Amino acid sequence: MKTKVVVIIIICFYILVLFQTSFLIYFNLAGILPNLVLIAVILINLLEKKQENLGIFSSLVGGFFLDIFSENFIGFYILILVGLSFSIKLIFKEYVRVPLVRGT
Helix, strand or coil: CCHHHHHHHHHHHHHHHHHHHHCHHHHCECCECCCHHHHHHHHHHHHCCCCCCHHHHHHHHHHHHHHHCCCCCCCHHHHHHHHHHHHHHHHHHHHCCCCCCCCC
């Protein structure tokens, strides 16, 4: 991975976690809070190529920041997000075939 991409991911996930823990707390609907980091990790894993590891790195960074800002024990969100990333990668590797678009 390039260092520019790594720095951008770290900064973006830090901003997402700060926004989620400071502002989105007031938009709680029936006890459910929107989790922007979870949505971002899912989208990154769904939209990247099979061979890249950007989704796993983003799940580590997002889980780390969520762990720092939560009252749960350290490693809780990291385990959840990394497990989610590995399961998405496994499902895409085994069961999903993306058709190639050929230009004419």
